[in-house]
Amino acid sequence: MTDAEDLRRRTAELLAAHPPASTERLDFLRARFDAGLAWVHYPEGLGGLDAPRSLQAVVDAELAAAGAPGNDPGRIGIGLGMAAPTILRFGTDEQKQRLLRPLWTGEEVWCQLFSEPGAGSDLAALATRAVREDGGEDGDEGDWIVDGQKVWTSSAHLARWAILIARTDPGLPKHRGISYFLCDMTDPGVEVRPLRQITGEAEFNEVFLTGVRIPDSHRLGEVGEGWKVARTTLMNERVAIGGARMPREGGMIGVAAADWRARPELRTHDLHQRLLTLWVEAEVARLTGERLRQQLSHGQPGPEGSGMKLAFARLAQEISGWEVEFLAEDGLTYDDWTMRRPDGVDFTGREAGYRYLRAKGNSIEGGTSEVLLNIVAERVLGLPPEPRTDKDVAWKDLPR
């Protein structure tokens, strides 16, 4: 079993063989992956050492102290948080060998082709079709031909790969006729159009799929079992938040507190009361995340995970709203309305107005707060489900 001492030794060896000061960033990241120090809880040969997940912090601390380059999780969040755990669980050996290293180093960015104009919260209602081509003699060896439209696709303009769900049997009830694919975004028939958003920039996109040819070797899981695979992706999407360690006054509350300290002339009693309340809530959210992290590292994942995203979204919105109000006249201005295509979300670098607007998405992206409350109520508290009218009806017969 790999322990902290062993990891420190391996990290020291990596640093000795590839001194960060004189090594190209990508070369260093590749070497780190090959040494099993990328995500230590992954299997050997795939960037890990089968070590406990909690020990990653040991490696990260040593590497940060040595000034080693990071793998820029902002840009590659979807790959790290969603694609990788799904590929690890459902992928073939070849897929894992081919895809995980460039995913982790950030050489290949991933996006998530799940949502559609008619299928957001009700994701399983999706209409994008994947039809199997006649493979000639061998019968079922053909490629899949995909047609449809996806929307709100973050990073599609940067992505080399996508995780994609599509309907392969419209005659089955909606959850049962879906299959899960890996889509090469450079293939003909994939068209990405920027979708300008509330902040002025275009973080996400519309993606049109027209006769896109996907080989069957790029399918994850069985035909018709795509929903099961997608659930792994979605669960990881929600757990990915809250697991990270944060210092007191880390993130947005730190910016708000710094504003308060810097601008005594803007203080009012009402704003003081509300800031203190938000400060307490941010500190408690930090502790709740810390408790979740401790539970995970003791191998006892608690249900707190599903709640962290809810808390984070609400706090981000309230703190940024407070900040704009506190800044008074400065809160009336905005830093930049040009339609940029950023790599990620900048929650501390840009001005308050940006934070305020972007935070509105926190309770929508990755499952809305309403949908998450349903999940907590039914799966954590065990409350009775809503009556359902769509359960045993073939997808093609559902009202749309």
Added chain:
Amino acid sequence: MNDGTPLNGTPAADPDLLYSAEEDALRDAVRSLLADRSDPATVLAGLESQAAYDTGLWRALATDIGAAGLLVPEKLGGAGASAREAAVVLEETGRCVAPVPYLTSAVIAVTALLGCDHDQADVAAPLAALAGGNAVGVLAVPLPTAPGGPAAPTVRATADGALTGRVTSVADAAGAELLLVPAEGPDGPVLYAVEAAADGVRTDPVTPLDLTRPLGHLTLDGAHGRLLASGDRARTAVAHALLTGAGLLASEQLGVAEWCLAETVRHTAERTQFGRPVGSFQALKHRMAALWLEVASARAAARNAADALAAGSADAPVAVAVAQAYCAPVAVRAAQECIQLHGGIGMTWEHPAHLFLKRAKSDELALGSPGRHREALAGLVSLDAP
């Protein structure tokens, strides 16, 4: 041990927010005792009996399980555990609104005594008695007193230890044998031990909002006591007792909230209206899910306060203020939601929900209201008022 000096905004290095195996075992023991002897029907019946507390239950908890001595070192007659374990006991007593003087005697009074010089027999003897559960002691301050302490004690002490004055709304005063009385002496603050049965001591019971935690007004009229500490030592002993009380009260509030949520979920999953369980209506589900998140967060806050107190961390004042500011309203909200989502049955005397609302609301005022704790925090983390 904490000397009350705040440290600006530096959290404890590595708070342990989980429960240890020993803590889980302690919880099991306390929970099964309370399930036997402090179920809601028993607590309700006991309210009519006029007793200061349930003596049988107290003996079993304090002496048989040894919970009264958790905070006391072994050499002084206790179990040598810490605030973390005491917090677990309070989660369980909160979950049953158990009518026992655990918070007042085993936490606050014991911590005040531990802050005095326990090489002295006058300190060591009462400490051993409280730790063994053989006597109940209370710190004679009004229940709403925040950890900063009362502005000035309302009791005066003469040089020869005669105490005169009045202290209102002292929790569990009626059942206490020993009163720890902060007073103003000729040379500054002093802390005295007074027998409740001594001449010149009168306890007038008050009708409390929370029937499970009785209140009394104390009147001292030249009563004689033994000096426990004086000067800064007396002041910090009292301040630390209140800080510890406030920090661990968060665990009681967590227990109260947990019961309210669990009971509400159970009830709404069973109660049928409009042809379906009312718990399947989203308007209710979302309220319960939101409450669940608050309870999960309250657990992290309460554990952090208990851990900081156990470690004697310089961050304890911040951890306690955060826990009180957060957990007190969560318990109140949980109790209010519990009554609302029970409908008419929640308004009846027979249903125990009202016991939890009364406890939660009185706990919100106890040992500093959330607003007082937020104010304290402003100073501790440099977010100055306008």
